[in-house]
Amino acid sequence: MIYAENILLCIAMPLVATLLFLQSSAKRFVFSFLIGMMVCLLSAYIGGFLEVASGMSKEDVAIFLSPVTEEAMKFLPILLYLFLFEPDEEWLLLTSAGIGAGFATFENCCYLLMGAKSLPYMLVRGAAVGIMHLVSMVALTLGLNLLRYYKMVRFSGILGALSLAMTFHGLYNLLVSVDGIPSYIGYAMPVLCALLLPRQLKRFKEFTRE
């Protein structure tokens, strides 16, 4: 049996070595990518614990509890980074994109371990999940940057934005849990958001420059 920890080590080791040769934004992105993968593993541990503690089925945990734990776990490093180092908007966005991409990559790898389905299915699932984690992180960071711009970084705003990301994730998980049309709608959701997000990012940059 291949354990998730082994997969993490296999992917992480070359990336850790890469850090020695990279500089500036590339180094930061690879580092946050590694953090994202570790956060994914920790989320899986928490998910496993909750499955045992709550007595829910694996599917119910994935639909109802995973969105909460995963989004909270992904958000924690960003929040720590924000409050400890007070990075500028670009750095924060880069870090969140790295965490989102690392999380999605490792989750896809673990999904492969559970028994890969057909190539087209893996393509669709990989793209949708990959985009979903990335979109939720980038959107959250965009929200954080907006709060900082207006000097309104407060508990209610941050928690509200996080809860919104959890709901989006929860709706996605609910839709893809059923085969057929609901899962197609679920897969399309993050893709549509990903198409809208770059425009919003551009709008935000223009707005803050004014």
Added chain:
Amino acid sequence: MGIIMENILNFIQVMVLLPLILGFAGMMGKGKAGMLPVFFTFSMLSYFLSSVYYLVYGFLRPGERMPFAVNEIAECAMLLLLCAGLETFLTRDMIGRLTAMLFAVFFVGINIILWILWSGEWVQDIVFGLPYIYMLYLLIRGNIHYKTIGMVEGHIAMYASLMVLLLQMFTIKATGTLRFVVDRGSYLVAYGLALWLFWSCKKALQESGVKAIFLTATLFWWTIMVMYMSSGIYYDIAEAMNILAMPLLYFAMKKEVGERDLC
């Protein structure tokens, strides 16, 4: 029949929320609007997602009880983002913070106890009840500071809301005709308070944006509380009131943004 009605109302809610979200989003970045439309847009987006989640769940898993209500997280998001919007009007040095907090904790605390008695989901009810406490705290502070209603009216509203709670608590122990009378009496007071708030909002919309925002937010909050206190057809009536309160929130915001541009 009840479920069909609930789904129809949820669908109407989604349909009402869509143009409202677009309307709020249209105000973002305009003039001196600041963060306010951003918070309200995302708050309504959360509410929209909550309704969509509920509809989708009902469609995909009909008759199955949610082991953990994800849509309640969206409702929390909706309330917290509304709170973040309301916070922009309030400063730390305003008076009456302790009184507002004590009343909010007491009022919503009793409600949470009643929710637990009805549903048995104590962790969920406590956790998801906290944003209601915070929002009531902000609403009391805002309504007092901006003098949205008269002193006497405010006191009457406070006692009426406490009376609703008292009557609701009484229905747990009462039986037979007495229960029927007390139950209907509590609905009467709760709906009466909501109708009075509708009338006050209408008046405030002609006066000032801030006043209208605090009053419509109070109405919105109250209709949600009444929804959670009610069952059957009474729940549907409260939900219909909640749907009607949403456009008022939009008009209040529009008035406030318009006033800011004039300054």
